[in-house]
Amino acid sequence: MSKVRVRFAPSPTGPLHIGGIRTALYNYLFARKTGGTFILRIEDTDQTRYVEGAEQYILNALKWCGLELDESVEKGGEHGPYRQSDRKDMYAQYAEQLVKNGHAYYAYDTPEEIDQMRENLKTPEDPNPKYNFASRGNMKNTLSLSAEEIKALDDANTPHIIRLKVEPNEEITFQDIVRGDVTFSSNELDDKVLLKTDGMPTYHMANIVDDHFMEISHVIRGEEWLSSTPTHVLLYRYLGWEDTMPQFCHLPLILKPDGKGKLSKRYGAKMGIPVFPTEWKDDTKNELFIGFREEGFLPEAVINFLAFLGWNPGTEQEIFTPDGLIQAFDLERVNKAGARFDIQKARWFNQQYIMQTDPAQLAALVRPHVEGRGHQPTDEYLAKVCELMKERFETLKDFWANSRYFFEEVTEYDNEKIIRKRWKPENRDKMHDLKSSINRLRNFTPDNIESQVKKFIEEQELSFGEVLPFIRLAVSGTTKGASIFEIMSILGEEEVAKRLERGFNDFDKIKENA
RNA sequence: GCUCCAGUGGACAAACGGUUAAGUCACCUGUCUUUCACACAGGAGAUUGCGGGUUCGAAUCCCGUCUGGAGUACCA
Numbered sequence: 001m002s003k004v005r006v007r008f009a010p011s012p013t014g015p016l017h018i019g020g021i022r023t024a025l026y027n028y029l030f031a032r033k034t035g036g037t038f039i040l041r042i043e044d045t046d047q048t049r050y051v052e053g054a055e056q057y058i059l060n061a062l063k064w065c066g067l068e069l070d071e072s073v074e075k076g077g078e079h080g081p082y083r084q085s086d087r088k089d090m091y092a093q094y095a096e097q098l099v100k101n102g103h104a105y106y107a108y109d110t111p112e113e114i115d116q117m118r119e120n121l122k123t124p125e126d127p128n129p130k131y132n133f134a135s136r137g138n139m140k141n142t143l144s145l146s147a148e149e150i151k152a153l154d155d156a157n158t159p160h161i162i163r164l165k166v167e168p169n170e171e172i173t174f175q176d177i178v179r180g181d182v183t184f185s186s187n188e189l190d191d192k193v194l195l196k197t198d199g200m201p202t203y204h205m206a207n208i209v210d211d212h213f214m215e216i217s218h219v220i221r222g223e224e225w226l227s228s229t230p231t232h233v234l235l236y237r238y239l240g241w242e243d244t245m246p247q248f249c250h251l252p253l254i255l256k257p258d259g260k261g262k263l264s265k266r267y268g269a270k271m272g273i274p275v276f277p278t279e280w281k282d283d284t285k286n287e288l289f290i291g292f293r294e295e296g297f298l299p300e301a302v303i304n305f306l307a308f309l310g311w312n313p314g315t316e317q318e319i320f321t322p323d324g325l326i327q328a329f330d331l332e333r334v335n336k337a338g339a340r341f342d343i344q345k346a347r348w349f350n351q352q353y354i355m356q357t358d359p360a361q362l363a364a365l366v367r368p369h370v371e372g373r374g375h376q377p378t379d380e381y382l383a384k385v386c387e388l389m390k391e392r393f394e395t396l397k398d399f400w401a402n403s404r405y406f407f408e409e410v411t412e413y414d415n416e417k418i419i420r421k422r423w424k425p426e427n428r429d430k431m432h433d434l435k436s437s438i439n440r441l442r443n444f445t446p447d448n449i450e451s452q453v454k455k456f457i458e459e460q461e462l463s464f465g466e467v468l469p470f471i472r473l474a475v476s477g478t479t480k481g482a483s484i485f486e487i488m489s490i491l492g493e494e495e496v497a498k499r500l501e502r503g504f505n506d507f508d509k510i511k512e513n514a
Numbered sequence: 515g516c517u518c519c520a521g522u523g524g525a526c527a528a529a530c531g532g533u534u535a536a537g538u539c540a541c542c543u544g545u546c547u548u549u550c551a552c553a554c555a556g557g558a559g560a561u562u563g564c565g566g567g568u569u570c571g572a573a574u575c576c577c578g579u580c581u582g583g584a585g586u587a588c589c590a
Contacts, residue, residue: 009590010590011590045589045590114587114588125516126516127516127586128586159588182519185517187517188518188586189517194588195588197588200588202588202590223519223584223585224584224585224590225585226518227518228586252519252520253584257525262583308538310526312528315528316528337519337583338583339525340525342525342526342540344539348540355552389551390551391551392550392551402551464548465548479549480549480551481550482551
C-alpha cells in the first residue's frame with residue numbers, strides 16, 4: 001500500500017466542536033499508527049460563511065489537544081497551499097475538463113428559476129425534486145438549449161455554473177472501512193454544482209481535486225458525508241483518477257445525550273456543558289461558548305474520552321497515554337452506531353488524569369484557577385494542597401470549590417444543622433483548652449495533631465462526635481473533605497488557632513439564634 | 515416522501531455462529547473514615563427494537579417490520 005496521508009478538512013465557519021475534534025483525532029491516530037502524514041486543509045470556498053478568527057481557533061484547538069500537524073497552513077508542506085481560497089485557480093480547469101469530456105455542463109438558471117422548478121415538480125411523494133437527468137431537459141443549460149440560445153446567454157454575460165452530469169440507472173458501490181460495501185443508485189443523485197457563479201468550486205469539486213493532488217490515501221470524515229460519497233466516486237471516475245481514489249471511512253456521529261440528533265453548539269450552551277475544546281467568543285453576536293479547557297479539563301483526558309466515543313480497543317483498558325492510544329488505535333474497530341455525548345464520563349476520565357498527575361504539575365495547572373480568585377500561594381504550598389486534595393476534584397475548576405479554605409478565611413458553614421443540633425455551649429471551655437493544647441504542639445504534623453486530639457477527647461470524656469465535626473467546620477467550613485489533621489497541618493498552628501477561636505464563637509451565635 | 519446508515523441494561527460498549535450476554539460510567543450496599551473523595555468488595559439492572567426464517571446451535575446470517583439518525587443547497 002502506498003504511504004498513508006490523511007487530512008482533517010474543516011471549514012472556518014466558527015469554532016470546532018467536539019465532533020470535529022474527534023474526526024481530527026482519528027485521522028491523527030491513524031496517521032501516527034501507520035507512520036503516515038497528518039494534514040490540515042482549510043475549506044473556505046464559501047466566502048459568505050467565512051468567520052473571522054475561526055481558522056486560528058482551529059489551529060489553537062488542535063494544538064491544545066496535542067494533535068500535531070505535519071502539513072498545514074501554518075507549517076506549510078510540499079502539497080500546499082493548504083487553504084482552498086489560495087488554491088482557487090486550480091479547480092476551474094478540472095471542471096472545464098469534465099465539460100469537455102461530456103461529464104459536466106454549463107447551467108444558466110437563476111436561484112429563483114431552480115426554486116420554481118422544485119415548486120412545480122413537488123409532489124407528496126417527492127417533496128424535494130432534484131436537478132437531474134429527469135429535470136435538466138427543462139432547465140437552462142448547455143444540454144437543453146440550442147447553440148444560438150447558448151450564444152445569446154454568453155453574449156449577455158449571463159452568470160453560469162458547472163454541474164456534474166450524472167447518468168441514470170447506474171449502481172455506484174464503494175467500500176467503506178467501517179461500513180463495508182455501500183451502494184447507491186445514480187438515480188438518487190442530483191447534478192451537483194461543481195463550480196459556482198463566483199468562480200469558486202463547491203465542496204465536492206474542491207475536495208476531490210485537493211485530495212487527489214495532496215495524495216490523500218484515506219478520507220476519514222463524519223457520517224454526514226456518506227450520502228455524497230457516490231458523487232465523489234463519480235468525480236474520481238470522470239476525472240480519470242479512480243485508480244488512486246482514497247479509501248473512505250465514515251465515522252459515526254456524536255449525538256446529544258438524549259440520542260435525538262447530532263450534538264450541536266447550541267445544545268452545549270443550553271445545558272451549560274462544554275462541547276468545544278476551548279472557549280469561543282463571538283463579539284458580533286455577543287455569544288460565548290464554553291470550552292473544556294476553561295472548564296478545567298486536561299487535554300489528555302478530553303482526548304482519551306473522545307477516542308472512546310465511537311471506538312474501543314477490545315480490551316478492558318480505558319485509560320491510555322497519548323502514545324498508548326496511537327498503539328491501540330485501529331480504524332477497523334470503529335463503531336457503526338452513533339454515540340451519545342456523556343459529560344459524566346468525561347468528568348470521570350478527567351479525574352483519573354488528575355489523580356495520575358504529580359502534585360507539582362497539578363499545582364501549576366490549578367494555579368490559574370486560584371489566582372483568578374485573587375490568591376498567590378507559593379508553589380510549595382499549592383503542591384501540598386494538591387497532593388492532599390487530588391482525588392477529590394473532577395475538574396481543575398472544581399479544585400477551587402473544594403479547596404478554597406486553604407487560601408481564604410472561612411466565612412460560612414455548609415452544615416449549620418449539625419451545629420444547632422449538637423454544638424454544646426457547655427463544652428465550650430473544654431474546646432478552648434483543646435485549641436491551646438493543639439497550639440502548643442512542638443511539631444505541627446498530622447500525626448501529632450491527631451494523637452493530641454484523641455488524647456484530649458479521652459481525658460475530657462467527650463465523644464468524637466462532639467469534637468471532630470466542629471473542628472472540621474471551624475477550620476474548613478465544611479464537614480466534607482480530606483483528613484482534618486492533614487488540613488490543619490498544612491494551614492499551620494497560627495491559622496488553625498485563629499479559625500478555631502472564630503468558629504467556636506460563631507457556633508455559639510448560631511446556637512443562640514436557633 | 516425518497517436514499518443511505520444504525521439499533522446489546524439509564525450511558526459507553528465486548529462478544530466477528532458455540533458454555534449461565536464481558537467490562538467501564540452512573541446508581542445502591544458494605545469495608546475504610548465519626549466526614550467527603552479515592553480504593554477495595556458486593557448488588558440491582560438485558561427474554562441483544564419487534565416478527566419470521568436458515569442452523570444441532572443466532573446478539574451475530576437472511577427476509578420483513580418498527581424506531582432513531584444522516585443526507586436530500588451555487589453550505590461544508
